[in-house]
Amino acid sequence: MxxxxxxxxxxxxxxxxxxxxxxxxxxxxxxxxxxxxxxxxxxxxxxxxxxxxxxxxxxxxxxxxxxxxxxxxxxxxxxxxxxxxxxxxxxxxxxxxxxxxxxxxxxxxxxxxxxxxxxxxxxxxxxxVKGPIHDFANQIEDAERLASVKFILVVLVVLPALPDRSLDVLYGLNPRFIWLMVVFVTGLGFVAYVLAQFLGPEQSIAVTGIIGGFVSSTATTVSMAEKTVQNESLYHVCAFAVVTASIVMFPRALIEVAVVNPELLPHAAIPLGVMTVVGIVAAGALYWRTRSADTVEPDELKNPFRLRPALLFGAIFAVVLLISESAHEWFGTSGVYATAFLSGLADVDAMTVTLSKLAADGTISMQVATTGIIIAAIANTIVKAALAWLLGTYHLGRLVTIVLSIVVLSGLVLLAI
Structure with missing residues (x-):
């Protein structure tokens, strides 16, 4: 049959x-x-x-x-x-x-x-979606449209031309891999940028934080801090946006790990997932203290498809990769952790991709890579609280610090286990 x-x-x-x-x-x-x-x-x-x-x-x-x-x-x-x-x-x-x-x-x-x-x-x-697409295209200014075109052209022209191998002249770096990571990280921000044009980040403080976290959590923090200086009564809603943008950093890091080194994902998913859940619970408690009628519109988000920031990220990523490899060779895991903390103060993406790559190559263990990513995330979270204090009001700094301290504490507990 x-x-x-x-x-x-x-x-x-x-x-x-x-x-x-x-x-x-x-x-x-x-x-x-x-x-x-x-x-x-x-x-x-x-x-x-x-x-x-x-x-x-x-x-x-x-x-x-x-x-x-x-x-x-x-x-x-x-x-x-x-x-x-x-x-x-x-x-x-x-x-x-x-x-x-x-x-x-x-x-x-x-x-x-x-x-x-x-x-x-x-x-x-x-x-x-003809209507929304045309509306979105009409909202983009000529300068932003030109920046996107330049970036895409550079990607299409440069990426295939770069050699896909380690070069001695670049101290063993693979230029195509570095540029590919630049395109990937920038693409994550561009997806959020497009989403912002469709939804309008002013529609919700949650959307403000989520979109801002994928485009630039640091820029979102600075924007919210400045708004509390202009109107101190907004410190609750601005604090929620800052906290949400900071929390988004953790699932964003998981996406980067999944793309660069899928084998590392099970190791990083637990600590970053716990920090995400703790952050969501803390942010939820903060949300109930905000007035439902409060809305806040951040400063206009810039199109991530711009050549100069992309080149800057590529340079940072290459330097961090070289320093991390050298630090591990000279000082062992302690050198990697120190580099992760210092790099995390400025950029989590570069350190996340770097450690994922080193773990994939077998240069460091999965555990060291996971710990390094957590350290970088904690360092960057501390920076968000510091910016809230320095650029915002006392109430904003205190509220953001309390909530993010809970998240940082959960990360430290995981490191101690």
Missing amino acids: VDPATDPLVEVLSHLFVGVGLGALIGLEREQSESGGTFAGSRTFPLFALYGALVAAFFPRTLSLAIGVLVIPLTVAYAGKVWYEQDIGLTTLMAALLTAILGATAMHSDTGAVVAIIVGGITTVLLS
């Missing part, structure tokens, strides 16, 4: 169903948004997917020709749409071509079906 799960006919039909289903999903979105007009809708897009799927299943060698043939009626239909509706947008046309390719991709293999589902989902989301 043939197992239905391995029956070739069942497998083909299941892949065909995936392709046609994706076409139907995209078609429904086009018709509901009325973006397709008379060009294509809920019936036509599934047919595009079915066309691509059948060609890929039974005539795979002619797939490129079949897509080329499909371009002809699509071009005629698009020309008619432009003539009658005065709409020259190419979105629906490109969606139609992509739907046919998705149908073919779904038929390719099990992996192809998964890829088709992911790409189809992304496509549907992009099509359905």
Whole structure:
């Protein structure tokens, strides 16, 4: 008896169903948004997917020709749409071509079906958020847009050109890895920056702290401290934003560890997770003391996709990596911990990525890397409290210090265990 799960006919039909289903999903979105007009809708897009799927299943060698043939009626239909509706947008046309390719991709293999589902989902989301995307683009100033373009171009040009090996002239550093970490860390901040443009950090003090923590917890702390000087009655809500931004540093570090050295994640997840939970509980207690009507808008967040800060982070990361390796060689684990504390005063990301890399290379143990990351996080948390005292009011400094001291104490307890 043939197992239905391995029956070739069942497998083909299941892949065909995936392709046609994706076409139907995209078609429904086009018709509901009325973006397709008379060009294509809920019936036509599934047919595009079915066309691509059948060609890929039974005539795979002619797939490129079949897509080329499909371009002809699509071009005629698009020309008619432009003539009658005065709409020259190419979105629906490109969606139609992509739907046919998705149908073919779904038929390719099990992996192809998964890829088709992911790409189809992304496509549907992009099509359905036309308004927010255009609003977001209009909010970006020309200088910020130019900075992003420059950064992306540098990434695309520089990254492939950098050698992926240790260079003696750079004291054994791998230039491509360093630049890749620059792009990764900057990308985390950019995701939060984009989120801020959609949500508006002024909508909630929690959003203010979370977004500020991913973009720059130090900048958020400085901003909140300055606002309490301008209006001392806001010290409760500003303290909550500072504390939240500081807490976000811990899960952010876990993300960096997971990317650079997944094997280190189980070791770092427990202490950083405990510090996160303790911080959330302490912040929650602080939140209940704030007035629900209070809102605070931080200073405008700057686009992290800027070349100068990225190069500065790359330089800091390279120096920290070299110092950490030398400190471990000369002074052992105590040298690593001292470097972690000093580096953490300025930047946790550089130390987190550095220790994750050293642990992955076997230069230091997982335990030493985890302890070093905690020390760096504690050092940076202390800096946030100091900034609140120095730049803010007495009430802000006292409140932030009390809450963050609880978090730091939990970290010290974990180090002592």
